[in-house]
Amino acid sequence: MHSFNHIHHISSKYLAFIYESYQPVFVLNTGRSGSAFINNLLQNIPDIKSYHEASPTLFLQSNYAYHHQDKIEVLQKMFEVARIELILEASIKNRFYVESNQCLVFFARQIKSLFPKAKFIHLTRHPGDFITSAIKKGWHKNDSVWESGRIKMKDAEAWAKMSQIERLGWVWEKTHSYIEDFKSLHTRDFMTIKLEDLTKKPEYIDILLEFIGSENKLDAKQMDTILHRKINEVKISNEPKNMHKLATYPAYDNWHSSDKNVMKKFVSKSAELYSYIL
Template identity: 25%
Template sequence: MYHMIPRPLKMVLIRCISPFVFRKTDAVFVLSTGRSGTLTLTKLLAIDTRIAAYHEPRPHLYAEELDAYAHECIPLARFAKILYRARSQLVTSAYLKGRLYAETSNWLTFFAPAIRTTLPRSKFIHLVRHPAEVVASGLARGWYQAASLDRWRIRPRTLLVDSQGTKPNSYPSLQITADEWSRMSPFEKACWLWSEINTFAIHFAQTIPESRYLLVRLEDLIADPNQQLQRLWVFLGLTFETHMLDQCLAVLSVKHNASKYPRSAYNELCSENRSLLWNLCGDTAKRLGYAP
């Protein structure tokens, strides 16, 4: 029925009912560094016709995400308005079709506090991958090496806001000065990013009920898909239909959006870089089940 409504009338309808829809929509968002399997997760969720799954819908909100990080999404009302403008059409469409809205973009990670309140029925999947794999994949994509999206990639808050606007993090963070940052290699910066984003996600999880947060390690999803898929669908409040298993296994058998780097990135690290990685990522990595 919804697809039969003329587009101009749809837009009017969306503007009128969006506040109601955002309060009532079942939705799931991903907390992630990127390079952690978000596209794979999107393809898995899209197999279920009860889910409207999107990877990186437009607008991407790159600048807004960096701003949310720099100011820890304060004030929430401003970022709530950004969400309304950017996602009203997609969220409303999913709601009117009776589908769960799922967005796996890592570029909304620091929007989580605004999402938590703007969509009170939302849930969050914390999708993680071994830091060495993420760092290697990110460096292959040019992270902190003048890549096209580097201008929007997070960096220490002291570089993003003036000293008067800088506020203490609400979560433990590696405090990096501007001078230290200027002397760090792309490898070290990528390690810092992995730690910073995942530390934020861990502490954000403590602000919401356990029923709204699920930690998923990409390695576990690939190693034991049957159990992990069941666990994921239970979290979403859906039954995992057995007929979807073969399609899911087919998705997991392919490396989506893969970068070209040594398949065992950790084994390829020299001893010096291993030490750097664990110095920068160690505490957070251990909390997520990774060990040297």
């Protein structure tokens, strides 16, 4: 048991112990897939320190990380600089560090190298529902710093010719394919869960907490409140002209068949793996 009240007091021995033995947990997903929901429910658990896109978010670095997986030391140091103090803070308070952040997906290998005990939650969502939500947020249409950092094809000319649905279908498939490749190397340290199950079947919340390592549970009232609360809805206020959010967009079931077929060209492989009906 340590006796540190502040991270500035941490000894070199304890720091080495944290790198070797601490078990942070990271929720890997495409974004617009329930990461804010997970963070919201974990805020009620006393032995967990949960973040949704902790600061610095690293939103400008996702595409760089995706296309430069060979820059192992660079990516590892980027992550370490951004997160080590938050992780140390959680550790000296005897809490599990959990972060839900789409921007960290392509740092997963470096996270595992830095923290060998790290665990990962692979969160999926139906691709049509993801794309609907992302279109409402203006993904791959806004002119913003977030868009600058989103993963995209290396071939800029081919990318420029793609529709928004095509781009988002590509993002969904490439993100999950990357996670699956990484997961295959660390199956014991992974939990895969569908947002659709997590939000409709309370028993999955208990499974999630057990995987993280927490001995706490939510009571029935807390569970009901969380499951019926809308989280991270698209909000449009005084948006500048470079933003292209939409207040409404048809649910996937109401899409035109031609749009569904466009999406299917990109997502069919992983959608079948997760048993999503297209």
